[in-house]
Amino acid sequence: MADFQWDCPAPVGVARLDAEHRQLHHLIMSLIRRLERHPGAAGAEARFIEIFERMVEHFKTEEDYLEARGYPDLAPHRFEHELLLDWFRDQLVLRNGPGARPLVLLVTEIAEIIRRHHQTIDRTYAAWLKGSAPGAVSAPDPAQAGR
Numbered sequence: 001m002a003d004f005q006w007d008c009p010a011p012v013g014v015a016r017l018d019a020e021h022r023q024l025h026h027l028i029m030s031l032i033r034r035l036e037r038h039p040g041a042a043g044a045e046a047r048f049i050e051i052f053e054r055m056v057e058h059f060k061t062e063e064d065y066l067e068a069r070g071y072p073d074l075a076p077h078r079f080e081h082e083l084l085l086d087w088f089r090d091q092l093v094l095r096n097g098p099g100a101r102p103l104v105l106l107v108t109e110i111a112e113i114i115r116r117h118h119q120t121i122d123r124t125y126a127a128w129l130k131g132s133a134p135g136a137v138s139a140p141d142p143a144q145a146g147r
């Protein structure tokens, strides 16, 4: 199998969110690399569940931050997160069934889905935060409040 490539996502300009994006990217790519070499690698299923849990946490952090900033397109962004997690939950259930797909294919698919998410709607809020999106308003950064 050809080695799957995925560059670290471009920063959105919020330290915590960028750190979480990098962590998720690292977790996913490490698992893909292991599975490419050893398809039945020990602990791989547990890693897959960990990626899901990290995504749940990251989406919550991202939504809370955008809500605090008054981001106007939060509802569709949140909806996209929910769809993604629903897809992931379905895959977790199917892992225990007889027709479970090879884990490397599934992790590569989640990488593609998250890459698309980063490159589209995460970029949209990053642009809004920078005040460069049409109709952007300047909202105070709660992380800077009180300083």
Ligand SMILES: [Fe+2]
Pocket: 062, 077, 081, 117, 121, 122
């Ligand atoms: Fe997002």
Ligand SMILES: [Fe+2]
Pocket: 021, 058, 062, 122
């Ligand atoms: Fe994100």
